Amino acid sequence: MNIRSLTRGDGVVIGAAVVLFIASFLDFSSYDCPQGVDCSRFDSPNAWDSLGLLMSVFLAGVIGAALLIVSRAMPGRKVVGLDLGQFGAALTVFALWTAFWTILDVSNAGAGLILGLLATIVLVAGAVAGPMIPALKAPLVSSPSSPAQGVGTGQTPYGAGPGQGYGFPAGQQQQQQQQPYGGQQSQGYGYPAQQQGRPAQGDPAQTQQPAQGGAAPAGDFTPFWFAVPVARPLYGEDGSPNPIAELAPGTWYLAVEQRGQSLIAQTQDGRRGVLQDTTGIQRG
Numbered sequence: 001m002n003i004r005s006l007t008r009g010d011g012v013v014i015g016a017a018v019v020l021f022i023a024s025f026l027d028f029s030s031y032d033c034p035q036g037v038d039c040s041r042f043d044s045p046n047a048w049d050s051l052g053l054l055m056s057v058f059l060a061g062v063i064g065a066a067l068l069i070v071s072r073a074m075p076g077r078k079v080v081g082l083d084l085g086q087f088g089a090a091l092t093v094f095a096l097w098t099a100f101w102t103i104l105d106v107s108n109a110g111a112g113l114i115l116g117l118l119a120t121i122v123l124v125a126g127a128v129a130g131p132m133i134p135a136l137k138a139p140l141v142s143s144p145s146s147p148a149q150g151v152g153t154g155q156t157p158y159g160a161g162p163g164q165g166y167g168f169p170a171g172q173q174q175q176q177q178q179q180p181y182g183g184q185q186s187q188g189y190g191y192p193a194q195q196q197g198r199p200a201q202g203d204p205a206q207t208q209q210p211a212q213g214g215a216a217p218a219g220d221f222t223p224f225w226f227a228v229p230v231a232r233p234l235y236g237e238d239g240s241p242n243p244i245a246e247l248a249p250g251t252w253y254l255a256v257e258q259r260g261q262s263l264i265a266q267t268q269d270g271r272r273g274v275l276q277d278t279t280g281i282q283r284g
Helices: 008-023 051-073 084-105 111-129 173-178 204-213
Strands: 224-227 232-235 243-247 253-259 262-266 272-275
Touching (some): 051 111, 084 111, 253 272
């Protein structure tokens, strides 16, 4: 999974899950040692000594956090009819519910139970409020510099360079705007005709070949490279509500068609879909 697709809310979830796992090894309850008695030989139990508490609070919260993060890499996957992210959020709420009533039932709660309750509160806050609060929806790792900063300085955009494969704009961005998009099948999808080799001068048959193979797209739309500021879902062209992929910040994608306010985008592995939210995208 691309780490640039994680948000700050995901970072809160990961941190809370780590603290919750550590809390499972701490004392479950505390007791007052009578005066004159050596209590060092008595071991306080932790969550691993109680299978029910371990599974319903600590491991339930950790598994829920893991499902939330995995749902970023595999959008649309479901468990018992629920999306992975929804199932993970439900597990975190269940862990908080159990931890709350358990700490009320224990007369002398230990450090493990107290820290576990605090960790589940933070975990649920990150899982539930993460997709709704703008501050938590921001990317966990900042995006690279805009490709426009490289213009006039001799620098290429992030990830660009000679000989790199599909998914990054090549150095000839101005040529892409001047040349018709497409070309013969042997040229490869999405690259201008001149990048595949120029025919020798004086050979009219070869000179006309790219013009015949590359038909301009319908209307005035010109395909272009773009990058998203935050992770955004890519939906199928058939109108299915489930995403088929997720566009990650720091990666260049190819816009091949425009439909109203949406774009038809091509991923690096060849999948096409509809990008509904095009606000803030960086054009290559």
